[in-house]
Amino acid sequence: MTTDQTALRNLAIEVLKENDQGSYTVPTKGLYPFQWNWDSCLTALGQAHFDEARAWTEIETLFAHQWPDGMVPHIVFHVYSDGYFPGPDVWGTNRPTATSGITQPAVAGFAVRRLFERASDRALAERKARELLPKIDKWHDWFYRNRDPEGEGLVAILHPWEAGRDNSVDWDEAFERVPTEGIAPYTRRDTEHADPSHRPTKAQYDRYLWLVEKFRSLGWDNARLHDASPFQVIDPGFNAILIRACADLADLADVLGETGIAAANRARAEKGVAALDALWSDKHGLYLCKDRTTGQLVESASLGGLLPAFSAIPVQRAAAIARTIERWSEAVPFIIPSQDPADPRFEPKRYWRGPVWLVTNYMIADGLAAIGEHGVAAHITRSSLDLITKSGFAEYYDPITAEPCGGGRFTWTAAMVLEFLDAARA
Ligand code: GLC
Numbered sequence: 001m002t003t004d005q006t007a008l009r010n011l012a013i014e015v016l017k018e019n020d021q022g023s024y025t026v027p028t029k030g031l032y033p034f035q036w037n038w039d040s041c042l043t044a045l046g047q048a049h050f051d052e053a054r055a056w057t058e059i060e061t062l063f064a065h066q067w068p069d070g071m072v073p074h075i076v077f078h079v080y081s082d083g084y085f086p087g088p089d090v091w092g093t094n095r096p097t098a099t100s101g102i103t104q105p106a107v108a109g110f111a112v113r114r115l116f117e118r119a120s121d122r123a124l125a126e127r128k129a130r131e132l133l134p135k136i137d138k139w140h141d142w143f144y145r146n147r148d149p150e151g152e153g154l155v156a157i158l159h160p161w162e163a164g165r166d167n168s169v170d171w172d173e174a175f176e177r178v179p180t181e182g183i184a185p186y187t188r189r190d191t192e193h194a195d196p197s198h199r200p201t202k203a204q205y206d207r208y209l210w211l212v213e214k215f216r217s218l219g220w221d222n223a224r225l226h227d228a229s230p231f232q233v234i235d236p237g238f239n240a241i242l243i244r245a246c247a248d249l250a251d252l253a254d255v256l257g258e259t260g261i262a263a264a265n266r267a268r269a270e271k272g273v274a275a276l277d278a279l280w281s282d283k284h285g286l287y288l289c290k291d292r293t294t295g296q297l298v299e300s301a302s303l304g305g306l307l308p309a310f311s312a313i314p315v316q317r318a319a320a321i322a323r324t325i326e327r328w329s330e331a332v333p334f335i336i337p338s339q340d341p342a343d344p345r346f347e348p349k350r351y352w353r354g355p356v357w358l359v360t361n362y363m364i365a366d367g368l369a370a371i372g373e374h375g376v377a378a379h380i381t382r383s384s385l386d387l388i389t390k391s392g393f394a395e396y397y398d399p400i401t402a403e404p405c406g407g408g409r410f411t412w413t414a415a416m417v418l419e420f421l422d423a424a425r426a
Contacts, residue, residue: 005421008388012421013050015393015414016043020054024061024078028395028407031193033083035076037062037104038164039412041111042359046415049422052121056128059108059115063135065099069222070142072108073099074161085189086209092216101212101220102159105238106143107363109136109245109265113252130256136249137261143242144268146222153268153275154239156232156292158225159211163235165352167200168338169300169345170235170289177230177293180206183213194406198349233298236279236287237307241363243272244311273312280317281305284340285324301340303352303360309367322368322376332399335383336361341399348398349405355396358384358416365423381423388417 001009019026024035025043032039040062047055065076077088077098088098112132119125147155157163160171183206190199200208211231218224226232247269253262279287279297286305289298301324309321331341332348339346339354348354361384369377387397393413395406 001421001425004389005424008385008417009049009421012046012393012414012417015409016046016050016411018409019411021078023057024076025058025411027412028410030083031190031395031407033079033081035062035078037072037074038107038359041107042362042412043415044111045114046412046418048115048118049418052115052119053124055115056124059112059132060128062108063132065095065097066135066139067095067099069146070138071103071146071222072106072139074102074104075100083189083193085186086212090186090209090212090216093220101215102162103143104162105164105241106139106245107241108132109140109249109252110241112136113248116252116255126256129252133249133253133256133258133261136245137253137265140242140246140249140265140268142222146226149226153271154234154290155242156226156234157238158215158229158231159208160231161208163233163238163304165235165237165302165304165338167204167350168302168304168352169343170298170302170304171231171233172300172345173298174231174233174291174293175204175207178207178210179230180210183209195349198405199351230293232292234279234290234292235304236276236289237304237360239272239276240308240311240313243269243276244367246272247312269312276308276311276313277317279305285320285327300345301343303336303338303357306336306364307360309371310363311367315371318368318371319373321364322373325364325376325380329379329383334387334397334399334402335380336364337399348400349403351396351406354399355405356383356387356399357396358387358413358420362416362419369423377423381420384416384420385424388413393417 026033027036027039040058044055044058066072091100093101116125116129143155215225246265250262250265281288284301287308306321309318329335334356337354338352346354361380365377365380390402391404393410394404395410
């Protein structure tokens with residue numbers, strides 16, 4: 001490592017330690033004061049670079065709050081804080097420790113396999129992986145039972161926050177069908193911590209809350225939510241993460257001799273990869289979302305359509321995604337923007353409608369490197385590290401100016417830096 005790289009590594013570790021609450025890590029102080037699902041799983045990959053035991057604890061804590069039906073919630077409200085809205089009272093999920101009632105990208109299966117493979121404490125890794133394996137399998141089963149009722153091989157998200165790409169252009173059309181009448185009056189807290197012009201609009205927020213209130217009125221009964229939701233979107237990115245997690249969990253289960261779990265997850269992954277192909281768009285060189293309520297593909301070229309590179313899609317599709325990223329990179333100096341820069345709806349500073357996130361960069365680079373697209377993967381890694389060097393450990397970045405946006409001293413950004421430094425060395 002060069003001196004600069006060592007300095008970056010030390011800073012990343014400092015951010016991770018600073019946001020560590022003992023058994024879970026907050027994404028950043030102020031804006032996000034609780035535990036978030038996919039943040040924690042990706043954070044653990046960073047923690048493993050300096051404390052393997054602590055990395056396992058991060059994921060274990062998340063799964064300690066898995067619902068009896070198998071769902072793993074998107075937020076666990078471990079402590080009281082009035083700095084975040086919507087808090088536990090709005091969700092009303094009646095869990096022993098308050099949680100939200102929706103889920104997030106199922107990155108745990110991937111993260112646990114990676115932790116297991118790299119672990120130097122083999123005995124600890126085997127014990128922890130054995131404990132987590134059935135829980136993750138139960139979550140995967142929950143997805144296909146509750147979010148793919150017709151068994152098509154792809155799951156729907158019922159709330160934009162489930163995708164992790166909160167206010168992407170992808171949801172605009174389907175969101176029009178979500179009403180706003182009758183929601184309880186509320187005060188947002190996010191706009192006190194971050195620039196309001198970068199955050200979702202009020203019209204979007206009203207709809208986020210309408211969905212939460214609707215699901216709460218159904219007692220968060222997951223057997224009923226899918227069909228009752230006016231918002232059912234098949235996001236290729238979300239599905240690709242789940243498919244990759246199923247495939248990784250299958251491999252891990254094989255190593256641990258859990259043949260039943262291995263077979264079930266391999267079947268899910270294979271069916272998912274085959275079904276994903278119906279979402280491919282030659283015109284955009286990526287996959288598109290599908291609105292399950294209308295059966296139509298959504299005309300929006302976004303990061304969600306590039307993320308399938310993270311799963312075992314056909315090599316020619318992944319290669320086409322690499323070319324799309326190269327094309328986008330001619331329009332913006334820093335990659336990967338969350339929306340096609342040529343799209344008139346591209347906004348370089350507004351949440352998930354243009355900015356760059358290091359977590360999605362990481363997953364896409366990982367997939368592209370695996371199929372031999374080393375040039376583009378290295379470009380993504382370089383761009384990610386350039387952003388950090390120029391602008392620090394922000395939540396996300398403007399792909400044109402590299403301006404740091406959203407929360408600062410951000411946990412998963414720091415975790416990804418530790419991963420990218422490794423990739424850059426390799
Ligand atoms: C925002 C992001 C989401 C993330 C959360 C915590 O809501 O859109 O993906 O999990 O912040 O970092």
